[in-house]
Amino acid sequence: MVYETGNTTVDDAVDRVLAGEQLDRTDGLALMAQPVDVLAQAGATVRDAFGDGTVDACSIVNAKAGNCAEDCGFCAQSVHFDTGIDTYDFLGPEKILEAAKRAERDGAQRFGIVVAEKGVSKEHRPEEWEEVLESIRLVRDECELEVDASLGILTAEEARILADEGINHYNHNIETSPRYFPEIVNTHSFEDRVQTLKTAKEAGMDLCAGVILGMGETPTDRVDAAIALQDIGISSLPVNVLNPVEGTPLAERDVQITTEEIIKTVAVYKLLHPNSRVRLTGGREVNLDPDEQHLPLEAGADGLLTGDYLTTEGQSPAEDIEIVERAGLEPNMAVNEFDPVEVKRRNGVGESAEPADESASSAGPEPGDD
Numbered sequence: 001m002v003y004e005t006g007n008t009t010v011d012d013a014v015d016r017v018l019a020g021e022q023l024d025r026t027d028g029l030a031l032m033a034q035p036v037d038v039l040a041q042a043g044a045t046v047r048d049a050f051g052d053g054t055v056d057a058c059s060i061v062n063a064k065a066g067n068c069a070e071d072c073g074f075c076a077q078s079v080h081f082d083t084g085i086d087t088y089d090f091l092g093p094e095k096i097l098e099a100a101k102r103a104e105r106d107g108a109q110r111f112g113i114v115v116a117e118k119g120v121s122k123e124h125r126p127e128e129w130e131e132v133l134e135s136i137r138l139v140r141d142e143c144e145l146e147v148d149a150s151l152g153i154l155t156a157e158e159a160r161i162l163a164d165e166g167i168n169h170y171n172h173n174i175e176t177s178p179r180y181f182p183e184i185v186n187t188h189s190f191e192d193r194v195q196t197l198k199t200a201k202e203a204g205m206d207l208c209a210g211v212i213l214g215m216g217e218t219p220t221d222r223v224d225a226a227i228a229l230q231d232i233g234i235s236s237l238p239v240n241v242l243n244p245v246e247g248t249p250l251a252e253r254d255v256q257i258t259t260e261e262i263i264k265t266v267a268v269y270k271l272l273h274p275n276s277r278v279r280l281t282g283g284r285e286v287n288l289d290p291d292e293q294h295l296p297l298e299a300g301a302d303g304l305l306t307g308d309y310l311t312t313e314g315q316s317p318a319e320d321i322e323i324v325e326r327a328g329l330e331p332n333m334a335v336n337e338f339d340p341v342e343v344k345r346r347n348g349v350g351e352s353a354e355p356a357d358e359s360a361s362s363a364g365p366e367p368g369d370d
C-alpha cells in the first residue's frame, strides 16, 4: 500500500524506500525538516513493510566497569572524569551467565557482553581475553539467546576468534557525526571506530552501531551519522539519548533535545535504514515522560535495550513490554519464547501483577554506552 500524506517530500521518500531504493543525505536532510506527525507515520509505514510487527529486546551486562583510559565526554566510566561510579574488574563467566539467565527470563532475544575500555586485548591481557571467550561459550551453551559483544577496538585476529565463537552482533557505537565526534572524544578518532566496525564485519559478524542524541549535535549531524552507518552496513541501530552523569563534560554543557526531535530522528533513521532494527536504548526513560515512551515505537523503532544500562538504571522489562503493546506491536520471540503476561506478573506490572520480585528484575552491575 502506498502511503499518502499530502506531504510530497515524505510521500516520495516512502514510495522510493518501499520500491527498494536507498535514500541519501539530501533525502535525510529534507526529511528532517518535515512535521513530526507526518514523519512518524512514514517511519511506521516503512517499519511495517520491512519488519514483522515485532520489537526485538536485547539486554547487556557491564562485564568490567570504569577506569577506561579514553575520554568520551558522555561516559561515566572514563578515568578522566570524577563520576563516583562503582568500578570493578571482569566479572567472570559465572556472574555473566547469571545475568544472561535473568535476561532470558525477562524476554530478551539477545545478550551483550560489554567491557568498558578502548579494547579488550588478546595480546596485552590474555587471561581476561580467555575469560571473555569462556563467558561467551557458557552463555551460548546454557541460554536460548543470541550472544553479542561490545569489547572496544578489535584486531583482525580478535574479530575472527569472536566470529568463530558465535558472536552474533558486534556493538561499537559511532556516537555522532564525523564532524561532531572530535567535540566529544579526543583520545581516539571517528575513523578508529569505523575501522573496528569494518574489521568485525569482515570477520563475519553482524553490526550493531548507533548514536547518542542530545549531546549538542545539530539535525544535520544526526543525518550524517546515519549516512555514515549506511556506508558501513549495520543491522541494528541503537539510539541512545544523553542521560548526563555528573562529573562528565557533557553534564556541564547546556545541551538538550526535545521529544519531537527524538521522534523525528527515529522516523528518519527508519527511512534511511529500513532493513535495520532501530533500537531505543539508554536515556529514553529520563528524556521521555512515561506516557511518551511508546511514541518512538509508533514512529518506526523496532528494537529496545531492556533492563539496566552500563552505568544508569533502566526500567523493568515488564514496563518495556507494556510500552511495546501500547504502540500496537508485539515482542519478538524468534530466539527465546517467553510469556509476556508472566514477565509482567513477576515484575508487578499490569492487571495480573503480583508484588514486585526484586530478584526478577534485570538489575545487574551498574549499567552507558560503547
Ligand code: SF4
Pocket: 068, 069, 070, 071, 072, 075, 076, 077, 078, 115, 116, 117, 118, 369, 370
Ligand atoms: S565510551 Fe567506551 S571507550 Fe569511551 S570512555 Fe566510555 S568505556 Fe571508554
